[in-house]
Amino acid sequence: MFCNTSKEISGLGHGMKRKEDARFLQGKGNYIDDIKLPGMLYMDIVRSPYAYAKIVNIDASKALAIPGVLAVITGRDLEKYKLHWMPTLMSDTQMVLPTDTVMYYAQEVCVVIATERYIAADGVAAVEVEYEPMKAVVDPFKALEKSAPVLRPDKGKTDNHIWHWEAGDRAATDKAFEKADVVVKEQMYIPRIHVASIETCGCVADFQPVGGQLTLYMTTQAPHAIRTVLALVAGHVGLSEERIRVISPDIGGGFGGKVPVYPGYVCAVAASVLIGKPVKWIEDRMENLQADSFARDYHITCELAATKEGRIQALRFKTIADHGYADAQAAPSKFPAGLFSICTGSYDFNTAFTEMDAVYTNKAPGGVAYRCSFRVTEAVHAIERMVDRLALEVGKDPAKLRMENFIKKDQFPYKSALGWEYDSGDYHTALKKAMDTIGYNKLRKEQAEKRKRGELMGIGISSFTEIVGAGPSRQFDILGIKMFDSAEIRVHPTGKAIARFGTKSQGQGHETTYAQIIAQELGIPAAHIEVEEGDTDTAPYGLGTYASRSTPVGGAAAAMAARKLRDKARKIAAYLLEVSEEDLEWEPGKFFVKGAPEKAKTIQEIVFAAYTNHPPGMEAGFEATHYYDPPNLTFPFGSYICVVDIDKETGEIKIRRFVAIDDCGNIINPMIVQGQVHGGLTQGLAPAMYEEFIYDDDGNLLNGSFMDYLVPTAVESPHWETGHTITPSPHHPIGAKGVGESPTVGAPPAIANAIVDALSHLGVTHMDIPITPQKVWKVLKEKGVVKAV
Amino acid sequence: MSTKKITVTVNGTSHSVEVEPRLLLVHFIRENLNLTGTHIGCDTSNCGACTVLLNGRSVKSCTVFAVQANGKNIKTIEGMAEGGALHPLQEGFKEEHGLQCGFCTPGMIMRCADLLERNPNPTEEEIRWGISGNLCRCTGYNNIVKAVQYAAKKMQEAEAVPA
Missing domain, CATH: 3.30.365.10 (Aldehyde oxidase/xanthine dehydrogenase, molybdopterin binding domain)
Structure with a gap:
């Protein structure tokens, strides 16, 4: 393992104990439900007991009669402000609150605002909703039948088919299958599951009516993107991006489930804007499981073609993706099927074709990339099961069959049959x-x-x-925002630093690992580097933490920003030592003169000079920012x-x-x-x-x-x-x-x-x-x- | 709604408070006493994030009404470190990387405190069964087991050396 720094510096390769642990171990973490503001109100949600029903009437009178219940907000109320629908990350739309129809079990129907948490719950129990249930469309295959009711006529749809996606060469693949000695085929289902982070979702929306500022404390893995989305969807009611501050506090597990914007967040913001007081909304576990984005739910028909010895010749996968009533995936915009085309896996063959059809049903919308770089889990399950299936068919040990089909070490960088360039392996x-x-x-x-x-x-x-680390800006964006990420490092005169990032840890240990990357590059001990994330007022813009992108993108940004500072440090050291820059050599923590190691300046001395004795013509200070756009x-x-x-x-x-x-x-x-x-x-x-x-x-x-x-x-x-x-x-x-x-x-x-x-x-x-x-x-x-x- | 006065000692401090009979102990601890280290992770008493010690025994505080704690002693995660020194369990979780997001950690530690009280030298299997009422979604439990073993060892060593 690469490790060339002292334990004191703790750069790469050191098993440094985590800096964030002190507060978590003593009950001093600051999670969303720990935030309490003066005058704060509580929101609770009335949810649908039906998967598909018309709303005949909502009678809130009994709820409003409860002392402490201040308001009941319905879809009709939000409609007045054009806030009853919101866009999804995949350019679909989903309801914030319904005006006439509920589309899935546990869907938000209306919200109750009260002075206390228990009173809000009393209010929810007292709201009377009259429904006219309809026959729900549950099975995605049946949803595609002509006789199925059309669930989204609002999208101009005449059936429940959302989109078709394909990758690879259909004709060449079909031909390879016709010629193959052996074809194996299985129908598999990758079930609908949930991230189930132990902390549920929630927020505190704090709108200040006088200045028009909104501070939104929110369990989000992507605070900057949320701020921009809020400004785009609620600009017409006066929320302007410079007056929105999103703060993502400590997060009790995310796993992709805290990337999307759920209706509850929007309702809490709307309530705070309407009432002019802070509003807290915290989901309970059942709401979290039943209504927040699910993951997976792919029905895949898998086929492999091979020689009789088990050498893979071609792959053909066909998937039906059940998205529930809206395509509310959290995925890069140009990738409706995420990165499913990694499905050729670790194997060397030239011919593949995969296609996918997405379907609306009466289920909760989604799905999120649950601890998974956008549908990689589904792809890997399919190929790894099929390779075993092939081994069984040709009577070969599955380890041997893998060894014979693997891409070889000297083939990297390797171009896969579906177009990815694997970097190394x-x-x-x-x-x-x-x-x-x-x-x-x-x-x-x-x-x-x-x-x-x-x-x-x-x-x-x-x-x-x-396949992780989305991603290169030529291909990867979310609603047009390129998927770079950022780091900003400020080193103080005494050689201690604060670094801020566009990502957001949910338990991964960024406060420690990012500090170690900077320690590696600058030689400042990781213990002397504070890492801060999650506040859009202070951190540089970034797309957040999911799809294993923090180290590949945010970590790279940290290294690049630190290298900018090291370049500056070299100039200052040359000035202080009165030698030319080329005469200096770096080892973690100091520059020294080649051949004369006793003539050296430590990084701390250099940083102090950046504030007290910087070279003429050079900008004072010791700060750098980098926005990293990964090449692959x-x-x-x-x-x-x-x-x-x-x-x-x-x-x-x-x-x-x-x-x-x-x-x-x-x-x-x-x-x-x-x-x-x-x-x-x-x-x-x-x-x-x-x-x-x-x-x-x-x-x-x-x-x-x-x-x-x-x-x-x-x-x-x-x-x-x-x-x-x-x-x-x-x-x-x-x-x-x-x-x-x-x-x-x-x-x-x-x-x-x-x-x-x-x-x-x-x-x-x-x-x-x-x-x-x-x-x-x-x-x-x-x-x-x-x-x- | 009518209220009832209760007196509860939490981490050594006595509190006399008027509460609604329906108030859950976990909300009393978090909202009335502002001790937010005790967390809420479910509504069916499955996850254990809200675990505290009630008269020395671990309970899921979402399953106890505050009024049921009247006259009793409660210890929460905030009461574990004494005199600026971490409890051996807190130290074990740090040293063995037994936590990631930290949300289940306070409940897990309070549960483990009770476990070690009853069984000072548990086997791996006893630890796994002992914490099976507490869910962790981050760590995969390997390092929680090691953290408990670390604490058990440390506490036994401390026991062996007379003060």
């Missing part, structure tokens, strides 16, 4: 390391012996390639191996071991990287075995609380074994690639492949996640392993 080494760590060959022998005895054991591999995305990768034992009587699945070898390029803080991997693995375990939203035929969400939406506890979560290889990104200033999402992306297919592997000798070729004991038991019963009960 060494897939063979990562898989070999995972196999050696877990003892792969021995496990296969054990499995063969156990099969003879009728015992069920499976080994699953996932060798994923990610980064492509982290890894190989995971999972071993499961299955109880053949009950279907119970036990993960015996799970080894994760990740390659995220150069590592900033190994402790934090390992922590990110552990957490991501448990979030990959979740959809693989536990989490899925289940709707009934009427569109009711049946498991919208933590009682029945099964977030894994410490008991379900196995002891994760982690390791890494290091293949630096050639284009990133510090060679880093980003890691937060790799494990969430890589883990589900490793687990699914292990379970299918345990059952493959019974003729099982695929099972949809989450693979529960019940699903396994059903299979065992069908196959006659479990005797009729």
Whole structure:
């Protein structure tokens, strides 16, 4: 691991303990619900018990009679200000509050404003809404049938089809499939799930009627973008961007769920503007699960064509994407299917075609990129399951088949069949390391012996390639704003610094890792660098933290801004030492004269001189800002191996071991990287075995609380074994690639492949996640392993 | 709505307050006492973010009415560090990187305090079962287990050395 600074400086490669921990450990974090302003009012939301219904009448009289209830705001009220609809990030529209129809279960119907939290809840219970229920459209395939009711006539639609997207060469792919020795095909469903961060969403909107300023404290991963969006959608009611301040306080987990603008935020802002007092809105857990953006929900028909030896020749994927009643994805504007075209994965073949059709249904709108760089999770699950499927078909070990199909180390930079230029990789080494760590060959022998005895054991591999760090401005924007990110460093006269960023940590440890990047570049101890994010009044503009973009984009901006300062430091050092700049050499923390190391100036001396004795003609001070526009995305990768034992009587699945070898390029803080991997693995375990939203035929969400939406506890979560290889990104200033999402992306297919592997000798070729004991038991019963009960 | 006067000792300080009978203990702690280290993560008593010690035993304070705490002792995360020194659990969470976003952390630490009180030297499996009423979405639990082991070791060493 790269590490050339002292522990005192703690640049790259040091497992520095986190600077942010002190406040979190002592109950001094400042999360959204901890914010209390004088005179603050509380908002609570009346939600629809129907998935699809006409609103006949809203009677708020009983609510308004409750002492302390100040107002009930409906869609009709917002309509007067043209605030009842809002744009989504994908250029669709969604209701803030409905004027006549509700489109999904738990949709916001109207809001109650009260002096106290409990009174607002009383108000919600007292509002009487009369509905005329309609037959909900729940199944996306049925939604595409001619007989289905058209859900969005307001969009000029005559059916429920939102858009069609495709990538690759259809004709060449069809031809390759016709000629292929072997074709494997599976229909898979990547279920609708939820980020379920332990903190829900909320805000405090504080509008000052006299000056017309709005301060919005908000659980957002992208505060700057939110400010601009607010100015664009509410400019007509007087909210002007210079008078909007968005503050994103400590965030209790985001995972993509805190990127979108939810109706509750807009209602709280509207209420504060109308009433002229601060208004707080905090979701409860059920509201969070039932109404905030879901993730995934892709129905994919997957096909691979190969030679009889198992060499992949072509890929053909066709997806139906259920977006609910609005395409409210959080994705770059030019990428309706996100980065799904990474679906050719870690494998070297030339021909691929993938297409997708997005569909409206009566479900909550979305979906968010849940700890995932815009649909990479779906893509990786599909390819990694299919590679196993192919191995089964041609009778080859799945590790061997992967090794034979991997892109080779010397092929990088590699142009994929669907057009991405992978920056760097060494897939063979990562898989070999995972196999050696877990003892792969021995496990296969054990499995063969156990099969003879009728015992069920499976080994699953996932060798994923990610695509993160959106993104280069020529391709990537959100509502036209390019996806650069920014860093501003101010070093004070005594050599201590504050650095501000356009990103926003939600637990990733930016206060520590960004300080380490600057420490690496400037030699100022990371302990002396304060990192601040989330306040649009002070931080430079950036697009925020999601899609593993903080290190690839924000981290790069930090390095580049620091390098500007180091260039200035060199000039000052040359002046102080009375030598030319070329005569100086840098080591972390000081410039010294070549051949005369005793003639040196420390960075602290140089910075002090920048304020007290700067060279004639040079600007005083020691500050720099950089807006980083990445030249390419980064492509982290890894190989995971999972071993499961299955109880053949009950279907119970036990993960015996799970080894994760990740390659995220150069590592900033190994402790934090390992922590990110552990957490991501448990979030990959979740959809693989536990989490899925289940709707009934009427569109009711049946498991919208933590009682029945099964977030894994410490008991379900196995002891994760982690390791890494290091293949630096050639284009990133510090060679880093980003890691937060790799494990969430890589883990589900490793687990699914292990379970299918345990059952493959019974003729099982695929099972949809989450693979529960019940699903396994059903299979065992069908196959006659479990005797009729 | 009628109110009832309760007297509760929180982190060593006695508070006498008029509260509505329906007021949840967690809201009493957060809103009335402004001790916002205790968090709320769900509404079904599943997540444990609101865990505090009530007469020394961990409870989910969203499942207790404030009036039920009348006459009792409560300890919250704000009461864990004593005399400027972090509690061994707080230290363990920092040293072993047992927290990320920090939202579940106070409840997790209060739960672990009770766990170690009852079982000073738990196995990994006992720790995992012991914290299974507390959800963490960030860490994957590996490092929380290590943090508890760190604290257990430190607390046992402190016990072994007479003051």
